[in-house]
Amino acid sequence: MSTPPTGTAGTQLVKRGMAEQLKGGVIMDVVTPEQARIAEDAGAVAVMALERVPADIRAQGGIARMSDPDMIEGIISAVSIPVMAKARIGHFVEAQVLQALGVDYIDESEVLTPADEAHHIAKAEFTVPFVCGATDLGEALRRIAEGAAMIRSKGEAGTGNVVEATRHMRAIRAGIKRLGTLDETELFVAAKELRAPHDLVVEVARLGKLPVVLFTAGGIATPADAAMMMQLGAEGVFVGSGIFKSGDPAQRAAAIVQATTFADDPDVIAKVSRGLGEPMVGIDVSTLPAGERYATRGW
Amino acid sequence: MTPVVGVLALQGDVREHLAALQAGGARAVPVRRAEELAAVDGLVLPGGESTTIAKLADRFGLLDPLRDAVRSGLPVYGSCAGMVLLADRLLDAAAGQRTVGGLDVTVRRNAFGRQVDSFETEVPVDGLAGGPVRGVFIRAPWVEECGADVQVLARTADGRAVAVRQGRLLATSFHPELTGDRRLHAAFVDVVRQAA
Numbered sequence: 001m002s003t004p005p006t007g008t009a010g011t012q013l014v015k016r017g018m019a020e021q022l023k024g025g026v027i028m029d030v031v032t033p034e035q036a037r038i039a040e041d042a043g044a045v046a047v048m049a050l051e052r053v054p055a056d057i058r059a060q061g062g063i064a065r066m067s068d069p070d071m072i073e074g075i076i077s078a079v080s081i082p083v084m085a086k087a088r089i090g091h092f093v094e095a096q097v098l099q100a101l102g103v104d105y106i107d108e109s110e111v112l113t114p115a116d117e118a119h120h121i122a123k124a125e126f127t128v129p130f131v132c133g134a135t136d137l138g139e140a141l142r143r144i145a146e147g148a149a150m151i152r153s154k155g156e157a158g159t160g161n162v163v164e165a166t167r168h169m170r171a172i173r174a175g176i177k178r179l180g181t182l183d184e185t186e187l188f189v190a191a192k193e194l195r196a197p198h199d200l201v202v203e204v205a206r207l208g209k210l211p212v213v214l215f216t217a218g219g220i221a222t223p224a225d226a227a228m229m230m231q232l233g234a235e236g237v238f239v240g241s242g243i244f245k246s247g248d249p250a251q252r253a254a255a256i257v258q259a260t261t262f263a264d265d266p267d268v269i270a271k272v273s274r275g276l277g278e279p280m281v282g283i284d285v286s287t288l289p290a291g292e293r294y295a296t297r298g299w
Numbered sequence: 300m301t302p303v304v305g306v307l308a309l310q311g312d313v314r315e316h317l318a319a320l321q322a323g324g325a326r327a328v329p330v331r332r333a334e335e336l337a338a339v340d341g342l343v344l345p346g347g348e349s350t351t352i353a354k355l356a357d358r359f360g361l362l363d364p365l366r367d368a369v370r371s372g373l374p375v376y377g378s379c380a381g382m383v384l385l386a387d388r389l390l391d392a393a394a395g396q397r398t399v400g401g402l403d404v405t406v407r408r409n410a411f412g413r414q415v416d417s418f419e420t421e422v423p424v425d426g427l428a429g430g431p432v433r434g435v436f437i438r439a440p441w442v443e444e445c446g447a448d449v450q451v452l453a454r455t456a457d458g459r460a461v462a463v464r465q466g467r468l469l470a471t472s473f474h475p476e477l478t479g480d481r482r483l484h485a486a487f488v489d490v491v492r493q494a495a
Contacts, residue, residue, distance in 0.1 A: 007418030007436065007455075014417045017312075017477045018437050021346045021380070024310040040393060043355060045310060045348040080393045080408060081348055082438065104414035104438070127415050254358075261309050261355055262331070 010127035015149035018105065018129055019213035022046060022082075022150075022236055026226065026257045027215070029053050029240040031071075033078035039243070042253035046082040046104065048238065049075040054111050054158025055241035055280065058292065064112040066094040072101050084131070089298055090116025099128040105150070106130045108143075110297035111157045111240070118299060123147030133217065135168045135295055137175025141196035141204070144212055151210060153234070154295040155218015158241050160282030162225045164295055165218045169232040172214065179205040218295070221246070221280050223259030223273045230263030247277030302491040305330035305339035307365075309355040311347020311380060315476035316484075323484035325491065333364040341374040341491030344381030346437070346474050349408065350393045352380060357397060369401035374467035374494050376487040382470035383408055383440050390443060402468045403446025410441040410459070411472075422473065424453045424462055424483070432480050434461065434473035441472050467494055 025045025030036040036047045051067040052060065066087055076083045082104035087094035089108055094115070098106050108121050110133050123130040124147030133154035134140035140151045153172065155165030175194070179201060182190055187205055191198040203211050216229035217238035226237045237260050239253075246252045255272040262268035290296065301324065306316045308329035320327035320343065330336050342365075344352070356362045369375055369385075377385040384399045386406035411417070414437070422434035434455075442460040445451060453462035453471075461472035467490055475483040 007420035007434075009416060009418045011419050013435055013477060014419055014437060017435055017474060018414055018417065020312040020315060020477060021348065021437060023312060023314075023347070024308075025348060025351055037394075040350060043351045045351050080391065081350060082414065099415060102413045102415055129414065257351070258355065258358065262359075 012149070015129035016212050019131070019150035022215075023213060024261060025236050026253075026260050027084065027236070027238045028243055028253060029238075030075060030244070033074045035244055035249070036075045036079045036083075038250050039253055040079045040081050042250055043257035044081060044253065045236070046084055047075065047079060048084045048086065048107060048240075049103070050086055053241040053244060054294070055160070055245050057111065058158045058283075066091070066098065066112070069097065069101055072098070072103065076102060086112055087121070088112040089114040090119050090121060092121045095121050095126060095130075099126055103128065108132050108148075110154055110294045114297050120146050120298070131215070133295075133298060134172065136171040137179075137204070138194035138196050139298065140172055140210060141194060141200045144200060144210070145197045148212065150213050150215065152215040152217040152238055154298070155216065155220070156285050156288070157218045157294050158283075159219050159285055159288075160221040160242060160245070160280040161285050162219045162221070162228070164285055165216050165220060165229060166232065168218070168295070169216055169229060169234060173233045176204055176209060180208055220256075221282065223255045223269050226256045227259045227263040227269050230260055236260065242280055245280035247279075252276050252279075300492065300495065301326050302340040302488060302495055303328060303338065304341040304343065304488060304491055305336065306343045306345055307352065307356070309359075310351045311345040312474070312476060313345050316343045316345045316378075319476045319481050319484040320488065322481045323488045325488045331359070333361060336361065336364050336368060339373075340495045341376075341487070342368070343487075344375060344377035344384045344399070346379040346381065346476070349380040349383035350396055352384060353397050356399070362397065362399065365399045366401070369399060369468070372467060372494065374487070374491045375401070376469040378471050378474050378476060379437065379439055382406055382442075382472060385468060385470050402463070402465055402470060403449055404442045404463060405444040406440045407443050408440050409438050410443075411436050411439045414438055420455065422453050422455065422461065426452065427482055427486060429482060432475055432483065433478045435477045436461075436473050439472040442470075
């Protein structure tokens with residue numbers, strides 16, 4: 001047996017491949033090691049460590065930033081599943097810190113207050129992979145061009161209202177389908193209209209899907225919400241406030257995990273939806289003032 | 300004969316394994332229920348989160364049928380989380396983590412480290428013609444101890460066992476399904492064909 005050369009970390013395949021391993025799973029927001037353990041025990045594929053869930057960020061206001069490193073380390077040592085954490089849009093030093101802490105994925109997130117209103121983080125140069133939010137295909141492709149190894153719908157975080165996630169999943173899906181109908185000449189114009197690199201536009205037209213894993217996020221609060229997003233083409237689900245702002249987090253978390261796996265089986269979804277207690281109290285997104293809509297953050 | 304090979308489809312990179320098996324000469328089908336498991340000639344336990352897959356298998360009554368199938372000689376290949384699920388003994392497991400078992404090895408979870416330590420490298424695999432495979436290691440486990448009937452097929456440069464075989468059971472720490480290289484899947488389909 002010969003000796004293989006030393007390995008290479010942080011390659012595109014290693015970053016995108018990590019997201020492939022999360023498919024069909026649920027990633028849960030947690031704010032304490034105790035919540036992280038509940039999430040792991042319920043079958044989460046990963047946890048998102050943050051200081052306040054989006055519903056509390058909305059309620060309390062102020063500037064939302066990267067979490068305290070002590071708190072992130074506490075969660076990393078509490079569970080054996082991957083731990084993600086959020087950096088502000090454009091805040092490349094928060095991202096450097098999160099990479100140094102050893103988080104497994106960084107969410108460059110509109111839920112935190114943006115640090116740069118023109119630029120996102122140049123993500124390709126990092127060893128740690130990034131997930132970014134998108135409201136449509138063009139936004140998804142711009143993030144992938146910057147180095148995002150995973151995309152999620154933005155939805156409207158902290159509302160418990162799935163309507164915006166539905167809108168974004170449908171928009172991304174429709175954008176992908178449309179590219180498949182265009183010829184070579186038309187794809188140049190499509191790239192211009194999408195404000196996205198031509199090579200990525202051609203790749204999506206050929207694959208019929210994004211070149212990275214697509215999750216959904218932003219307002220998922222019930223097993224049926226998660227299953228609907230999966231049927232709309234999501235490859236997995238982020239649940240933010242929906243679990244730990246509900247009456248029985250452990251049971252709701254397990255139910256959402258099961259509904260995500262059996263998203264195409266209404267009997268299973270009916271069964272797991274029973275006896276979950278109170279869901280989080282939701283917000284009608286149409287009543288939110290423009291400045292409180294997180295999905296408009298990102299460029 | 301085209302063997303029917305299932306991929307346990309509770310969570311993980313199921314689609315990549317289905318495509319690799321199909322290219323490797325099998326009819327590949329997803330498996331989420333006991334009756335679907337009963338209809339396959341071989342099974343792949345995919346990459347994913349081993350704790351999640353084990354919990355879902357347990358909750359949906361698949362853990363015992365999976366154990367019975369392995370015990371009665373069903374050929375099974377596990378990659379990464381699949382290797383963890385096939386192991387008889389785990390190190391660095393989550394509290395109360397269960398496995399399917401059947402492979403007489405001790406596997407250390409996340410042995411190569413966190414995602415920032417994940418890597419690619421060339422891995423020569425014993426008995427596989429055509430040169431080394433591109434090993435993609437993602438928060439990967441390794442085999443720390445092997446029983447007498449277990450053959451180590453590949454090691455990393457620092458000597459860690461990353462591919463093993465015991466009869467009809469095959470496991471790799473890395474993810475051939477993420478590369479275009481179908482040789483390991485084709486080799487597993489051969490094992491299934493010979494067992495049928």
